[in-house]
Amino acid sequence: MDRREFSKRMLIAGTGAGLGLRATPSQARSGDYYEEPARRLPIREFDVVVAGGGTGGVVAAIAAARQGAQTALIEVKGYPGGTVTEGGTALHSFYNLWKAFDVEKRQVVRGIPQEIIDRLMKVGGCSGHAEMLTAYNYDSVCTAIDTELYKLITFEMLAEAGVHVFVNTLLAGAIMDGQRVAGAIVESRSGREAFYARSFVDCTAYGDLSAYAGARYTEPNDYPVCNSVGIGNVDIDKYHEFIQANKLTGQLARGMRSGKPDQIVRAGAEWVNLPELAQAARNIGMAMITTTVHDNYLMFLKCNLKLPVSPTDRDAVAKAELEIRRRMAQAVELFRQHVPGCEKAFMARTSPKLCIRRGRLIECDYDIPLADVLEGRHFDDEIMVYGFHDSAPRLQIKNGGTYGIPYRALCVKGIENLYACGMMITSNHDAHMSTRNTVSCMGQGQGAGTAAALCAARKCGTRDLPYGPLRDALNRSGVYFES
Numbered sequence: 001m002d003r004r005e006f007s008k009r010m011l012i013a014g015t016g017a018g019l020g021l022r023a024t025p026s027q028a029r030s031g032d033y034y035e036e037p038a039r040r041l042p043i044r045e046f047d048v049v050v051a052g053g054g055t056g057g058v059v060a061a062i063a064a065a066r067q068g069a070q071t072a073l074i075e076v077k078g079y080p081g082g083t084v085t086e087g088g089t090a091l092h093s094f095y096n097l098w099k100a101f102d103v104e105k106r107q108v109v110r111g112i113p114q115e116i117i118d119r120l121m122k123v124g125g126c127s128g129h130a131e132m133l134t135a136y137n138y139d140s141v142c143t144a145i146d147t148e149l150y151k152l153i154t155f156e157m158l159a160e161a162g163v164h165v166f167v168n169t170l171l172a173g174a175i176m177d178g179q180r181v182a183g184a185i186v187e188s189r190s191g192r193e194a195f196y197a198r199s200f201v202d203c204t205a206y207g208d209l210s211a212y213a214g215a216r217y218t219e220p221n222d223y224p225v226c227n228s229v230g231i232g233n234v235d236i237d238k239y240h241e242f243i244q245a246n247k248l249t250g251q252l253a254r255g256m257r258s259g260k261p262d263q264i265v266r267a268g269a270e271w272v273n274l275p276e277l278a279q280a281a282r283n284i285g286m287a288m289i290t291t292t293v294h295d296n297y298l299m300f301l302k303c304n305l306k307l308p309v310s311p312t313d314r315d316a317v318a319k320a321e322l323e324i325r326r327r328m329a330q331a332v333e334l335f336r337q338h339v340p341g342c343e344k345a346f347m348a349r350t351s352p353k354l355c356i357r358r359g360r361l362i363e364c365d366y367d368i369p370l371a372d373v374l375e376g377r378h379f380d381d382e383i384m385v386y387g388f389h390d391s392a393p394r395l396q397i398k399n400g401g402t403y404g405i406p407y408r409a410l411c412v413k414g415i416e417n418l419y420a421c422g423m424m425i426t427s428n429h430d431a432h433m434s435t436r437n438t439v440s441c442m443g444q445g446q447g448a449g450t451a452a453a454l455c456a457a458r459k460c461g462t463r464d465l466p467y468g469p470l471r472d473a474l475n476r477s478g479v480y481f482e483s
């Protein structure tokens, strides 16, 4: 579906009620189309609505509520967390790449993202920021999490902050007032409702709210989709011994595991010396790197699949869901057959649906180019700094430093009161390989949520918010800046 068609449907879904459209049953069907009757929707009012309670959205909602904004969080699943609990193997990265460049070690993302880690550490749900012992030109630390505890801890933090959390609730449309988003249309088993607010943050990963609002976007389809299988009944130490015995190079980090420090929490292998296994892994798009915070569990093995079309295509995704489930079963079987300590492994968890690395790319006032990332550029309106690149060591931030994410990179072009946050920003694929990572999305969430609350309090649009008060609020809430 192209943007115009999507926006037309949005108008029908989102503003039909306002236009008072009515169709009798006989008029309702016209050729291949059914004209849905308009409905009166109950309205709820907030200061800030955050759509999508995932990696960025959780932090955005907590940040907005802590600024005193009445904040609604809309999440279609039954829990918060998003892709950070479903896709990746670890949170990259709270630090600069100090080891590779032999420069000062700095924790460059702090604030609410670090609070989540602190809370997880208290319940045994995190490896800590475990230093990489090998391959540290890829990253300096590895932060592995217990994904189930992550869902619980973030849910509790949202409740403590006073966020109105609407789980099992789908964002289904936008109500526009000129270039302003006036409301979000949501659907749940309690019915269809309109959530009005002054400021909106789109953290849906797919850019659903921005698309409903008529923002400009593209669908680059430049990554494989993936489901990640957690494998139970395994022995990670034996897995590591197997890697060593076969001289398979890869990443290694030690941290907290099952309550004990200095345990292997990340192990990866490149199967160059085991061509048969390497080929079998490649056939199912399986990445051979995993992390854990438990003695008998590998979280996750990723099974990738490149779709011919954008992952917004429901029918293509349906086929992929089945194929990837076959691949995950094969992945576990490969471990059972080939990896000592995994003979009785089983599929302990999968993601409820496949994960994407990019769906829609939403056009914002500033598009972060690769040079900003690699040159470590900073801006007079930045909301965070970041120092990790997923394509390291091929692409790294200059001298193990950081770059800034400017405020304008989150302001959705052409819409007065909407921020985009997370994997949906940054058009350049290689720049996106940095900005899309979990810890970057979390930091963006704190910036966007704080800004949305300040805009709501000042009754102003995103472009009328002065940087000074935003920077002060971010400083006060623990966000790190280089100067």
Ligand SMILES: Cc1cc2nc3c(=O)[nH]c(=O)nc-3n(C[C@H](O)[C@H](O)[C@H](O)COP(=O)(O)OP(=O)(O)OC[C@H]3O[C@@H](n4cnc5c(N)ncnc54)[C@H](O)[C@@H]3O)c2cc1C
Pocket: 051, 052, 053, 054, 055, 056, 057, 074, 075, 076, 077, 080, 081, 082, 083, 084, 087, 088, 089, 090, 091, 092, 093, 169, 170, 171, 172, 203, 204, 205, 206, 208, 226, 227, 228, 302, 355, 356, 357, 421, 422, 423, 424, 436, 437, 438, 439, 441
């Ligand atoms: C397979 C895979 C592996 C990865 N590996 C790593 C890694 O090892 N380390 C790393 O740092 N990063 C990794 N990444 C990248 C990183 O995980 C993501 O880019 C990041 O988590 C995206 O965060 P987000 O906030 O943009 O979206 P998400 O975390 O996906 O949040 C979006 C949320 O919005 C909800 N939602 C969507 N549409 C609607 C709607 N219409 N109504 C209501 N709710 C909605 C979703 O349910 C979800 O909870 C990986 C990504 C993938 C896919």
